[in-house]
Amino acid sequence: MKKPIYLDYSATTPVDPRVADKMCKYLTLDGEFGNPASRSHPFGWHAEEAVEEARANVAALIGADPKEIVWTSGATESDNLAIKGVASFYGKKGKHIVTCKTEHKAVLDTCRQLEREGFEVTYLDPEPNGLLDLGKLRAAIRPDTILVSVMHVNNEIGVIQDLAAIGKITRERGVLFHSDAAQSTGKVPIDVNAMNVDLLSMSAHKTYGPKGVGALYVRRKPRVRLEAQMHGGGHERGMRSGTLATHQCVGMGEAFRLAREEMATENERIRGLRNRLLNSLKDMPEVYVNGDLEHRVAHNLNMSFNFVEGESLIMALKDIAVSSGSACTSASLEPSYVLRALGRNDELAHSSIRFTIGRFTTQEEIDYAAGLVREKVAKLRELSPLWEMHQEGVDLSKVQWAAH
Amino acid sequence: MAYSDKVLDHYENPRNVGVLDKSDPKVGTGMVGAPACGDVMKLQIKVNEQGIIEDAKFKTYGCGSAIASSSLLTEWVKGKSIEEAGKIKNTQIAEELALPPVKIHCSVLAEDAIKAAIADYQMKAGAKDSKADAA
Numbered sequence: 382m383k384k385p386i387y388l389d390y391s392a393t394t395p396v397d398p399r400v401a402d403k404m405c406k407y408l409t410l411d412g413e414f415g416n417p418a419s420r421s422h423p424f425g426w427h428a429e430e431a432v433e434e435a436r437a438n439v440a441a442l443i444g445a446d447p448k449e450i451v452w453t454s455g456a457t458e459s460d461n462l463a464i465k466g467v468a469s470f471y472g473k474k475g476k477h478i479v480t481c482k483t484e485h486k487a488v489l490d491t492c493r494q495l496e497r498e499g500f501e502v503t504y505l506d507p508e509p510n511g512l513l514d515l516g517k518l519r520a521a522i523r524p525d526t527i528l529v530s531v532m533h534v535n536n537e538i539g540v541i542q543d544l545a546a547i548g549k550i551t552r553e554r555g556v557l558f559h560s561d562a563a564q565s566t567g568k569v570p571i572d573v574n575a576m577n578v579d580l581l582s583m584s585a586h587k588t589y590g591p592k593g594v595g596a597l598y599v600r601r602k603p604r605v606r607l608e609a610q611m612h613g614g615g616h617e618r619g620m621r622s623g624t625l626a627t628h629q630c631v632g633m634g635e636a637f638r639l640a641r642e643e644m645a646t647e648n649e650r651i652r653g654l655r656n657r658l659l660n661s662l663k664d665m666p667e668v669y670v671n672g673d674l675e676h677r678v679a680h681n682l683n684m685s686f687n688f689v690e691g692e693s694l695i696m697a698l699k700d701i702a703v704s705s706g707s708a709c710t711s712a713s714l715e716p717s718y719v720l721r722a723l724g725r726n727d728e729l730a731h732s733s734i735r736f737t738i739g740r741f742t743t744q745e746e747i748d749y750a751a752g753l754v755r756e757k758v759a760k761l762r763e764l765s766p767l768w769e770m771h772q773e774g775v776d777l778s779k780v781q782w783a784a785h
Numbered sequence: 786m787a788y789s790d791k792v793l794d795h796y797e798n799p800r801n802v803g804v805l806d807k808s809d810p811k812v813g814t815g816m817v818g819a820p821a822c823g824d825v826m827k828l829q830i831k832v833n834e835q836g837i838i839e840d841a842k843f844k845t846y847g848c849g850s851a852i853a854s855s856s857l858l859t860e861w862v863k864g865k866s867i868e869e870a871g872k873i874k875n876t877q878i879a880e881e882l883a884l885p886p887v888k889i890h891c892s893v894l895a896e897d898a899i900k901a902a903i904a905d906y907q908m909k910a911g912a913k914d915s916k917a918d919a920a
Contacts, residue, residue: 690823692848696788696796715825727821764802764852766827766844767820783821 386746390587390680391536391564397589397740404591407431407628414704415622417625418616428627430453433618435634442637443562443599444572451617452625455595456563457487459582460530462621463559464491464599466607467528467580468500471557475525476500479518482722483507484532485561491529494769509724510673511540520548533565535570537719538672541680543762546605548577558604563587563595567640568648568678573598579605585629589740590636593677594629597621652679654738654747661751662768665758667771671720671733682736685720685729686754688768689761694734697757701750704735727769788849789883795853803842805829813906817897824851824891828898830862830870832906838862838870843898850888854878854895867903874917 387395398402406412407428417432419425433447440447453459457519468478480492482504492502503521508514522529529551534541541558544560551558560581562571567588573581581598585591599605599620613622659682662668667687686694686702726734736750762768767777788796805812811831818825824847831840841859845852857878860872878892880885 388899426919688846690851692823693852698850727819727823731820731823750833764799764844765846766816766825767846769804769844777820782821782825783817 382702382743382745382749384712386417386742388736388738388742388746388750389702390702390742391539391735391737392704393592394589394739395741396586396591396632397636398641399641400590403478403635404628404632407631413627415627417429417630418614429491431628432625435630438446438634438638438641439583439596440598442566442571442641443598446573446583446601449573449598451597451599452523452630453595453597453621454593455586456485456561456584456640457595458559459584459595459597460485460487460559461491461609462540462610463580463599464520464528464530464583465495465610467557468495468498469560469604469608470606471527472500472650474524475527477503477523477526478528478530478555479503479505479526479692481505481507481513481532483511483535483537483719484530485563487535488532488561489660507722510676511535511538511719511723512673512676513542513547515543515546515550518547519554522550522554522556526554526556528559529563530559532561532563533571534562534569534648535672535719536564536602537717538670538683538723539564539678539737541565541676541678543676544571544576544578551579552577562588563682565678566637567644568680572662572691573600582767585633585636588636588640591629591632594626594633596633609764636687641704647738648679651740651742652736654742654744655679655682655736658682658738658747658751662754665755669729671723671725671729682738683733684736685725685733686758687729688765689732689758690765691716691732691734693761694757695759698734698750698753700753703737710765714761726778791857792849792853792884793826795856795882796849799843799852799856801842801856801863802844804844805831805840805842810909811906813902813904813909814897815887815903815905816902817901818847818851818894820846823847824894826851826855826894828855828858828895828902828919830867830899830902830906836866836868838865838867847891847894847903848888850882850884850891851894853882854891855898857881857897858895867906870899871903872898883894 413427415428416422417428437447476506557579561582563584573637579600584595720730807814816827826845830838843855845855873893875896
């Protein structure tokens, strides 16, 4: 068993070796290195064929037409293009956008920028299980609302929003629906038509493809218009200029093809491992699963180990690579805004660990991780004055703390 | 983030973890920080008749730097008079542990903790003295 053990598959995934092999054929002189936009010779034609085959594979995973796929540099760019593109094009029709507080920063920060440009944004609170109350969503839509943006799967807690139900509402109300699906491709079946999604952001590197490439699905029927955010040679039907990175597109296409073929069996294996991890931790005192367990991707387990601070726990768990909802590792001392939005108190928000399992995780690794977590949580609790107070029966919420 | 070897050493082998009897008049207890900020330090000192700190214990909820800062501090204050211990500055702790700028607040918290423990001890001693005077 190689250490540290990688349990951070929601941060990024390794490129599948089958994907890497294929990508390598599109780089060098003896491969297909041509510019896919070159129309005058076979170098360009062959590269274009490869890019179009990849585009078809991306489209197939989400039930779209290949003509509806726009290549981008990743989900962040896709989110920016979708939201700013819609805002610029439909801004005369209305200036109101609805989104959720637990969205990725690529959506939240883009919305903040639009607020500075005169748009109004409603940030919905999720329910304590992380899911949106559709009644609240319906009530938030106004006559001047042009866009609803709700992510498919949350990156921290892995909960799955009901896109089909949201899409039904937005379609009825004549509002565009964008969804950030960076965390859901290859994890949850997606059908943009059944779900009435108009714009869908995707990333390659969360699904065993390379970093630096993503895509945006843009519906053609009924047609969704976007104002381009990147201008130049008019690539991607004018929506996103810039020479296509053939090897990256090929990588994403191959990764998405594999996801389509293997998703069902892979997710069952991963769910088994996740449940094994959960079952070996859940009998500890004062541990809490963050987010709904039912409506959740198979590979995510986000738990709070009360009275232990997340960053010190991560330090103790140096043989496993996980992430913490406590942002103490950055300059800010704020705990995870996602956990705060669920109404978790500060101690629990500061005490959370996200385990995300993937294609190359083994049962041996899960068993090792579970043992390590139990041992280190016990050790840190021995060190924790909060644990001691809890043992003595002190109600920590009633203590007057000297905040600093 | 990369931690210095000294932080790692204190974090992995924390010195003087534990509890002293807080009802003992010779024991001063300081608890600073807040769970909301992600760190709480409890520092206790036991002071002898000569005003020398003969024992110190801590418990800390917080990041590795916070644990290391309090562990180091308990080592430093043992054997010092309360006057000397009260003069320890956070900058000395930060320097010894090579704390990065985002972790300076951990050393500030440690300084606050020893000051709070000393104040608690002195308050108890003062209360005892005034009782003695009254008698």
